[in-house]
Amino acid sequence: MAFPRVIPLLIGAMILAAGLLIVLSSKSFGQEQEESQGAGGSGEHAFRLYCSNCHGDGGRGDGPMAFGLSVPPADLTKLSARNGGVFPRERLQGIIDGREFVKNHGDREMPVWGKWFKMEAEEDLGGAEGDEGTVQRRIADLIDFLETLQSP
Ligand code: HEC
Secondary structure: HHHHHHHHHHHHHHHHHHHHHHHHHHHHHHHHHHHHHOOOOOOHHHHHHHHHHHHOOOOOOOOOHHEEEOOOOOOOOOOOHOOOOOOOOOHHHHHHHOHHHHHHHHOOOOOOOOHHHHHHHHHOOOOOOOOHHHHHHHHHHHHHHHHHOOOO
């Protein structure tokens, strides 16, 4: 009568193994998240993480989330072209940050990245006031990457 007893044991072992797999994979997922958030250095990485959903991988405004929006996401490869051939660095800082704009105008379709990066900076510091320098650096990194996307 050994056979019927082995089956629940086997099932138990399988459940255990499956549980272990889930724990392990969610752990490495958590680490990945942390790494990508901590890495403020790469504007390209940040762009893929935060912007390409709407603006598209190449910045042309054709990301998978673009379709549900009332205003289409801007084509970010034409920023210089639309500004007489000059990359509008200063203006972009304000647009991407967005905190001033929200105070002045109310709603916009694009998330207010200044607020978001500030919140993340606060979390990194365990709830202390988020470091404004970190926020500005992350926006500047993004702008550096946007500059590489420009086409005539
Ligand atoms: C939820 C979708 C969405 C996401 C995510 C998003 N954007 Fe936008 N973005 C828009 C929309 C829509 C516009 C058009 C203006 C508006 O209504 O806000 C826009 C406009 C812009 C503009 C203005 C271009 C111009 O010429 O005026 C810039 C620059 C920009 N986005 C950069 C970014 C960056 C950088 C990120 C990532 C940090 C990002 N966007 C993420 C939706 C998005």
